[in-house]
Each structure stands twice: as structure tokens, then as C-alpha cells.
Amino acid sequence: MAANDDGIAGETSGLKIVTNLSVVFLVVLWLIPTIGLLVSSFRDRDAISSSGWWNAPFATEQNFAASAEGEFRQTPEGWVLEGNVFGEDGSGEVISFGGRRSEPNAFAPGTTGELVRGRTLTVETNGDYVYVDPDEEQPSRNPTVYFGTKVPPSFSTENYETILASAGMDVAFINTLTVTIPATIIPILVAAFAAYALAWMDFPGRGVLIAVVVGLLVVPLQLALVPMLTFHNTIGIGQSFYGIWFAHTAFGLPLAVYLLRNYMVGLPRDIIESAKVDGATDFQVFTKIVLPLSFPALASFAIFQFLWTWNDLLVAKVFLPSNSESWVMTVKIADDLLGSRGGDWGILAAAAFVSIAVPLLVFFTMQRYLVRGLLAGSVK
Structure with a gap:
């Protein structure tokens, strides 16, 4: 019996080591491009052209x-x-x-x-x-x-000074915040109400709606770009900030409803039933009990939606005006910097790293809620 226990303990230890090594490998694999981008952003054009970023510490x-x-x-x-x-x-x-x-x-x-x-x-x-x-x-x-x-190796902040002093970059940063913040908050608010209804309210057709939501998860957003833009032009919002808010809301709602509904279904039924017995309405149960308990799932989706919206280029090109006053940072980099400084990789690396700085800050601030939200509803 003791030998069997030793074998099981040894097997568990071996699996743990393999798991840890796999996690470390994946983390390093994902960090390599970011580190390379960061190092290149502090090098000049000639140094980048002559050697890779891994040779930056050497002559x-x-x-x-x-x-x-x-x-x-x-x-x-x-x-x-x-x-x-x-x-x-x-x-x-x-x-x-x-x-x-x-x-x-x-x-x-x-x-x-x-x-x-x-x-x-x-x-x-x-x-x-x-x-x-x-x-x-x-x-x-x-x-x-x-x-x-x-x-000899040399590093400077000249690329960042050029980017931050570039005409229109401050406007592009404000435009990106103007697009991203409402496009993150609106689908969360709508999806939270819908998820509660699908999880705890009985009404005809609830199963069909859940199946429709799951089916919408696999629909490519590219198929909806032209019909949605045509609809926007018909109702009078066309290419504007209102249009891109509605577009991001529509594209993010299926995942938000699916994620939040799975999490809310896993909440203790006794708490909700006790609140209803005490006379609480569905709205009171939702705002006072379900919504606070669902914060990990809300934060998890907020991270994804913020990252997708901040780094988006395609939707911004379609639903925003083409003038430079409405450019977000991704469009500014793609249409302006990439065109005028296509061979200056240091400038482009600095611009890209400035663009990902805010998403990285948001991710590391709220990442403790990510796993809890993603595992919502996976176990009972």
C-alpha cells in the first residue's frame, strides 16, 4: 500500500513539474515579441536595420x-x-x-x-x-x-519624443478613449440585464434565445460590416462615434451574455429564492445580489472588450470618418506613421508600444478576475 502511495505521489510531482515548465514556456513565448518591441523602440533606425533586438547590448x-x-x-x-x-x-x-x-x-x-x-x-x-x-x-x-x-550600443527616448510630439497623436489618444470606454461599458450593461433574465427568469422562448446567443458567437464580424454600415446610414448615424459604439456593442454582446449567464446560473439559488420570499423584485435581486456577486465575470469581459476595442483597426476604419480629426491610435499608426515613416522601425515600435501601454495597464490591474470569470459555470 505504501509503495502505491509513493508511486502516486511521484506521478503527481512529475505532472506538476511538466505543468509548471509548460506555463513558463508559454509565458516566455508570449513575452518575446513584447520585449523585442520595447527594446527596438529605444534604438535608432540604423541599429535596427543592422542587427536584431537581441544584439542590442552589443556593438x-x-x-x-x-x-x-x-x-x-x-x-x-x-x-x-x-x-x-x-x-x-x-x-x-x-x-x-x-x-x-x-x-x-x-x-x-x-x-x-x-x-x-x-x-x-x-x-x-x-x-x-x-x-x-x-x-x-x-x-x-x-x-x-x-x-x-x-x-557601440546606444539607447534613447528620441523615438518616444517624436511620437508624443507628432501632430495629431494626442487627438488620436483622446479619440481612442472616447471609442473604447463607452464601447466597453454599454455591452456590459445590456448583457448583464439579458444574462440575468436568461439565468433566473422563466418566460417562453428562453431556450431558443440561449441557443441564438451561442450561435452568434461563431458569426464572423466581417459578414456584418456592410449591412450594419448600411443600417447606420439609413437611421442617420452613418460613420460617427455613435455608429462605432453600436457596432462594438453588437459584436461584443454574444460573448458577454454567454459569459455572464453561465456565471449567474452558478450563483447559490437559496440566496435568490430567499430574497424573493422576502418580497424583493427581480430588479432588486439583480442590483442588490446578483450584480455584486457577478463582479469577477463582469471584470473578465471588461478586460477582453477593452483590449479588443482599443486594438481594433477594421471596425474603426469602417465606422469612423476618414478625416484625421476622428482617427484612433491604430488608424493613426496605420495610415499616417506607417505611410510616412514606413522604413523607420524605431518610430513604429515606439508608436506600437505607446498603443499597447494602456491595455497592458488595464490587464495587469484586473487580471486577478480573469481566470475566475473565464471559469464561470464550468463546474457546479
Whole structure:
């Protein structure tokens, strides 16, 4: 009997270790993109282009172009130009150089590179260069020297300063709050009343309504975009904040009703029946007993609805006016920053992280209610 108990204990311990390792793996897997986004938001454009964010703590190899300064002097070998690619201070180390933009790393430092038309270029490790042009006539313009060097890691808040000072970003932030807060509160209020009716009130067709709610969970919202916009134009709200509030409410109601109804069904029946025996109306039972006890489920749905609405792009593009005064942050990033700064990944990373900062704050503030709300009604 003792051996059997030891075996069971050993098996439980093994499963616990596997479970813990699996949770840690999933957490790390989800954190990697966020960490990468955060690190990239503090790097400049050249550093992001030259190496991945995981190399941010180390020196990176980057290519530069320096316009040769100074005056040519005539020698028996031809016209000679000397200088330093790092400027007057001469601080830096050249690891490769070239005479063309397409081949910036063609030669090793200290060697003489053969260029077109008999021209030569020599660049030392400390950046000193000698350019020789064998033509009889003095060159009309100074050449460009392309070289590679190791740049030490550097982090700054310049990307965030650019984003926060960007024209219209403050308006986009206010617009996002204007859309998100009502679009989170309205479906919770409507769904709470509906969930109580479906859970504790007897009326004809209740089972059919529950089946309809479950069926609406699998309907893609893309199918309803055009019909809903047409309906909005018909009743006169068109593309406006009223329209996007109603759209998010309609898209969020099925899950809200399903989640809250499952939670309310699991509440102790004795409490509700005792309140009704004492003369409480359904409205009083709902507001005084059911609603306070259902706070974990309400908070759970609020987290999901807030995240979906804040990060939404498709619904905002359809149900909001196209002028910049009505842009939310996702539209601002997609239509403005991504178009004007499509190659500046540092700016885009900073904009994306600013956009997810508020949802992260909401999630970590209310995450203790998430599991309790999601498990609502799963056990009796």
C-alpha cells in the first residue's frame, strides 16, 4: 500500500513539474515579441536595420558614407586627396571600406582598393584615407568613401519624443478613449440585464434565445460590416462615434451574455429564492445580489472588450470618418506613421508600444478576475 502511495505521489510531482515548465514556456513565448518591441523602440533606425533586438547590448557593424573633405594636391602619381572618414576627431575603427555604395565592404583596412578608371583608395584602421586620381585634369568633385565600423550600443527616448510630439497623436489618444470606454461599458450593461433574465427568469422562448446567443458567437464580424454600415446610414448615424459604439456593442454582446449567464446560473439559488420570499423584485435581486456577486465575470469581459476595442483597426476604419480629426491610435499608426515613416522601425515600435501601454495597464490591474470569470459555470 505504501509503495502505491509513493508511486502516486511521484506521478503527481512529475505532472506538476511538466505543468509548471509548460506555463513558463508559454509565458516566455508570449513575452518575446513584447520585449523585442520595447527594446527596438529605444534604438535608432540604423541599429535596427543592422542587427536584431537581441544584439542590442552589443556593438553592431554598420555601414556609413563619408564625403571626402579637403583640397586635391597634384603629385607624380596623380591628384591626391587625404583625410579621415571620422572627421577632425578621428575617433573610430574601420573594419572594411569600399568605393561604391553597392560594395561598401569590398576591401580590408590598410589595403589599396582598385576603383574605376585607375583610381585607388586606401583606408587605414584609424580612418585615414588616401584617394588617388591619375587623370591629368583636377577632379571636379570630391569622392564619397564608404566604410564599415562597429557602433557601440546606444539607447534613447528620441523615438518616444517624436511620437508624443507628432501632430495629431494626442487627438488620436483622446479619440481612442472616447471609442473604447463607452464601447466597453454599454455591452456590459445590456448583457448583464439579458444574462440575468436568461439565468433566473422563466418566460417562453428562453431556450431558443440561449441557443441564438451561442450561435452568434461563431458569426464572423466581417459578414456584418456592410449591412450594419448600411443600417447606420439609413437611421442617420452613418460613420460617427455613435455608429462605432453600436457596432462594438453588437459584436461584443454574444460573448458577454454567454459569459455572464453561465456565471449567474452558478450563483447559490437559496440566496435568490430567499430574497424573493422576502418580497424583493427581480430588479432588486439583480442590483442588490446578483450584480455584486457577478463582479469577477463582469471584470473578465471588461478586460477582453477593452483590449479588443482599443486594438481594433477594421471596425474603426469602417465606422469612423476618414478625416484625421476622428482617427484612433491604430488608424493613426496605420495610415499616417506607417505611410510616412514606413522604413523607420524605431518610430513604429515606439508608436506600437505607446498603443499597447494602456491595455497592458488595464490587464495587469484586473487580471486577478480573469481566470475566475473565464471559469464561470464550468463546474457546479
